[in-house]
Amino acid sequence: MKVTAIAIRGGHLIDPAAGVDALKDILLKDGRVAEIAGPGKLKHAEGPHTEIESLDATGLVIAPGLIDIHVHLREPGQGYKETIATGTAAAAAGGFTAVAAMPNTIPVNDSPEITRWMQEAERGAAIRVFPIAAATRGSKGEAINDYSALKAAGAIAVTDDGHPILKDNIMRETLTGAARAGLSVIQHAEDTRLTQGASMNLGRVSFRLGLRGMPPEAESSLVERDIGLVAELREAHPHLHVAHTSTAAAVAAVRQARRNGLRVTCEVAPHHFLLTEEHVGLYNTHAKMNPPLRSAADRDAMIEAILDGVIDAIATDHAPHAQHEKEVEFEHAPNGITGLETALGLALKWLHGEWKMPLGRVLSLMSAQPAALLGLKGRGTLTVGSYADVVVFDPKAEWTYRATESKSKAKNTPFDGWTMQGRVQWTISEGHIAYANSEKGIAVAGSEGRAEQANHA
Amino acid sequence: MNPTATATRRTLSTPPAPESSFPYNRGSLLSVLDLSIEGVSRVLRRATELEFMNPIRRNTILAKRRLALLFYESSTRTRTSFELAAKALGADTTLVSSLSSSIEKGESLKDTGLTLRALGAEGIILRHNSSGAAWLLEASTRLPVVNAGDGMHEHPTQALLDLRTILAHFDPETRTCQPERINRPAERVSRPMGPATTVGSDTLAGVTICIVGDILHSRVARSNMLLLPRLGARVLLCGPKELLPEQAAHSDPGIEIERDFDAALRQSQAVIMLRIQAERLAGLQLDLDEYKARYQLTGQRLAVHAPSALVMHPGPIIRGMEITAGVADGPQSAILEQVTNGVAIRMAVIERALTAGG
Numbered sequence: 004m005k006v007t008a009i010a011i012r013g014g015h016l017i018d019p020a021a022g023v024d025a026l027k028d029i030l031l032k033d034g035r036v037a038e039i040a041g042p043g044k045l046k047h048a049e050g051p052h053t054e055i056e057s058l059d060a061t062g063l064v065i066a067p068g069l070i071d072i073h074v075h076l077r078e079p080g081q082g083y084k085e086t087i088a089t090g091t092a093a094a095a096a097g098g099f100t101a102v103a104a105m106p107n108t109i110p111v112n113d114s115p116e117i118t119r120w121m122q123e124a125e126r127g128a129a130i131r132v133f134p135i136a137a138a139t140r141g142s143k144g145e146a147i148n149d150y151s152a153l154k155a156a157g158a159i160a161v162t163d164d165g166h167p168i169l170k171d172n173i174m175r176e177t178l179t180g181a182a183r184a185g186l187s188v189i190q191h192a193e194d195t196r197l198t199q200g201a202s203m204n205l206g207r208v209s210f211r212l213g214l215r216g217m218p219p220e221a222e223s224s225l226v227e228r229d230i231g232l233v234a235e236l237r238e239a240h241p242h243l244h245v246a247h248t249s250t251a252a253a254v255a256a257v258r259q260a261r262r263n264g265l266r267v268t269c270e271v272a273p274h275h276f277l278l279t280e281e282h283v284g285l286y287n288t289h290a291k292m293n294p295p296l297r298s299a300a301d302r303d304a305m306i307e308a309i310l311d312g313v314i315d316a317i318a319t320d321h322a323p324h325a326q327h328e329k330e331v332e333f334e335h336a337p338n339g340i341t342g343l344e345t346a347l348g349l350a351l352k353w354l355h356g357e358w359k360m361p362l363g364r365v366l367s368l369m370s371a372q373p374a375a376l377l378g379l380k381g382r383g384t385l386t387v388g389s390y391a392d393v394v395v396f397d398p399k400a401e402w403t404y405r406a407t408e409s410k411s412k413a414k415n416t417p418f419d420g421w422t423m424q425g426r427v428q429w430t431i432s433e434g435h436i437a438y439a440n441s442e443k444g445i446a447v448a449g450s451e452g453r454a455e456q457a458n459h460a
Numbered sequence: 461m462n463p464t465a466t467a468t469r470r471t472l473s474t475p476p477a478p479e480s481s482f483p484y485n486r487g488s489l490l491s492v493l494d495l496s497i498e499g500v501s502r503v504l505r506r507a508t509e510l511e512f513m514n515p516i517r518r519n520t521i522l523a524k525r526r527l528a529l530l531f532y533e534s535s536t537r538t539r540t541s542f543e544l545a546a547k548a549l550g551a552d553t554t555l556v557s558s559l560s561s562s563i564e565k566g567e568s569l570k571d572t573g574l575t576l577r578a579l580g581a582e583g584i585i586l587r588h589n590s591s592g593a594a595w596l597l598e599a600s601t602r603l604p605v606v607n608a609g610d611g612m613h614e615h616p617t618q619a620l621l622d623l624r625t626i627l628a629h630f631d632p633e634t635r636t637c638q639p640e641r642i643n644r645p646a647e648r649v650s651r652p653m654g655p656a657t658t659v660g661s662d663t664l665a666g667v668t669i670c671i672v673g674d675i676l677h678s679r680v681a682r683s684n685m686l687l688l689p690r691l692g693a694r695v696l697l698c699g700p701k702e703l704l705p706e707q708a709a710h711s712d713p714g715i716e717i718e719r720d721f722d723a724a725l726r727q728s729q730a731v732i733m734l735r736i737q738a739e740r741l742a743g744l745q746l747d748l749d750e751y752k753a754r755y756q757l758t759g760q761r762l763a764v765h766a767p768s769a770l771v772m773h774p775g776p777i778i779r780g781m782e783i784t785a786g787v788a789d790g791p792q793s794a795i796l797e798q799v800t801n802g803v804a805i806r807m808a809v810i811e812r813a814l815t816a817g818g
């Protein structure tokens with residue numbers, strides 16, 4: 004059966020950007036949202052010329068597909084860690100319908116050719132991949148790339164993620180050049196002159212473990228430098244987006260910049276609002292990433308900033324690595340953890356469940372806001388005519404994440420065995436089912452009836 | 461999103477820090493924290509028993525048991541100490557150093573450990589330049605692993621031998637260490653340690669031990685900081701900011717920083733001098749003349765501020781740098797006695813490693 008339309012019935016539609024929070028049926032057709040109506044009221048879901056697949060979403064939430072603006076898909080060049088196909092399969096399982104792929108591939112994505120290559124159908128992506136191109140040639144921080152050519156090839160922003168742009172004049176050129184091309188500049192804020200040889204946060208834990216530490220100022224000082232440049236270049240209207248903020252001081256700087264009317268946004272990763280340097284435990288390399296897990300005070304500041312609305316997006320910084328690469332001495336292990344399959348489950352369990360953030364706001368941080376932030380038109384919302392990017396999930400279902408069952412090639416996660424809340428039932432990317440949960444019997448109080456229906460998917 | 465968000469701090473529940481599953485093997489000694497206070501007593505007691513045991517009988521205790529010494533850093537002192545200790549118990553030892561071909565070719569620590577296990581090693585003594593290496597090796601092999609120094613992190617047998625040295629001079633009546641009881645280096649340590657072979661949480665109550673110098677890069681300092689306060693001692697750390705960050709004092713209420721060396725000496729019954737680890741300074745610029753002026757242990761300084769304190773040093777000593785030759789060789793020095801105590805402690809630790817797990 005060739006399905007050209009999908010009707011999702013009986014679910015609770017939460018579309019924060021459109022202000023919808025009600026029981027709605029939704030019809031997806033030709034990759035777009037075709038109709039939204041009250042329960043049982045879809046008008047165009049019948050007809051002789053369309054094969055319609057019907058999904059029963061009774062008891063489930065229907066929401067705009069999640070958007071992760073910070074992932075590492077490792078292609079080209081490091082397919083043993085992850086491929087675009089496996090990374091996006093994991094993303095779909097996590098409820099994502101679009102991801103933005105960082106340019107620290109091999110070779111670095113600093114060209115229209117690689118940017119296009121990443122988007123080709125042959126890559127086998129399960130969902131939409133938006134390349135983020137390198138800001139400078141080879142991400143070496145010396146010469147800026149041709150931003151309009153990169154944009155024309157499909158790049159949605161520029162960054163030298165992992166290799167912060169330290170030189171003031173290069174950062175100036177990047178901000179103005181990107182603004183002229185209509186692109187955002189994403190900075191991995193780390194003054195690497197302060198972090199030589201360091202492998203975790205600088206503090207009492209790094210002292211205790213005998214590891215060299217990264218001071219919080221290495222992040223905040225570069226954020227402050229960048230904000231100063233954005234202020235200086237105000238006329239050019241640059242957009243600075245601070246990647247994976249992890250320190251109270253960096254968030255405070257962003258907050259102040261916005262008060263001053265500057266276009267500065269920021270994201271935070273689930274591990275930075277959940278974990279602290281104590282989670283490094285005894286050299287657990289699955290707790291090693293950059294920026295590192297910080298102090299409890301910084302972690303608490305991330306939570307506060309999310310609840311207070313300073314944070315614009317939750318982004319995972321999904322950074323897959325092969326097992327043998329992480330099974331080495333802590334200081335030699337590569338930075339990064341996977342995150343695509345755990346982001347929603349953790350956000351719902353902690354932000355919504357424990358810290359009482361309204362569900363709509365949590366979803367907004369993972370769809371509407373990141374879409375707006377990078378100008379992804381027609382995404383992050385489910386109004387008629389927008390892309391048929393949908394996630395359907397059981398908001399009450401609790402489940403346990405098992406890294407061994409991950410669709411990612413990599414299993415480097417600190418969240419193995421953690422309880423998650425909110426089970427993704429279907430992920431639909433531009434009208435195609437990219438993921439369907441086939442698991443039986445998610446037996447959780449209040450969702451038994453739902454689990455049975457899910458088995459028909 | 462929500463401009464009316466509250467400005468007050470919320471009290472939120474957050475995910476707890478994970479519990480440690482180390483050590484996997486009951487025979488392992490990765491950290492001094494792997495030993496309960498009772499465990500410390502057992503090691504001290506057994507060290508003395510083994511030291512005074514008939515060598516021929518002692519040689520049967522681990523007869524033909526196989527122990528690998530895996531050394532990624534050259535260390536004549538520690539390696540020889542472990543080797544002599546193992547051989548005194550009759551164990552077969554094999555040395556694998558960082559100059560061995562497989563390691564030079566880039567074999568991972570995990571693979572090297574698994575290879576040693578497959579070759580029949582029943583336990584591994586590991587010296588490694590990366591902090592935490594012993595934990596990685598133990599998790600990978602599940603063998604008893606004795607940490608003979610991991611990076612800037614820990615050196616548990618050194619802390620135990622330092623403790624043994626302190627206790628050998630400790631007078632529980634006056635709560636002081638008495639250097640004059642020191643046996644001259646050439647002699648054997650003839651006095652079995654008496655009352656102090658059983659230690660408790662107040663054994664060293666009222667005693668201040670000062671650790672001086674390059675604390676930041678020192679695994680000896682860290683292990684002592686984890687051991688001595690548990691026995692009631694007060695630990696004073698002394699050194700310049702570059703080598704002694706404030707965080708060092710945050711690890712235990714029994715640990716304080718006193719940057720004035722003379723003031724620290726005046727309060728201390730024992731002083732552990734550390735060398736500057738030039739190989740770990742990583743670009744840090746130190747004015748060595750100023751360092752010497754402030755932190756070198758000289759005969760005059762000792763005579764004025766701590767005329768009866770015990771002087772210790774884990775070695776290697778840089779004479780004329782952190783300590784003068786006169787003090788190192790002087791009547792208050794227990795430095796060579798520490799070396800002797802090391803063999804006894806390591807016999808006890810190796811025996812524990814190969815017999816505790818069962």
Ligand SMILES: [Zn+2]
Pocket residue numbers: 164165191246247293294
């Ligand atoms: Zn980054």
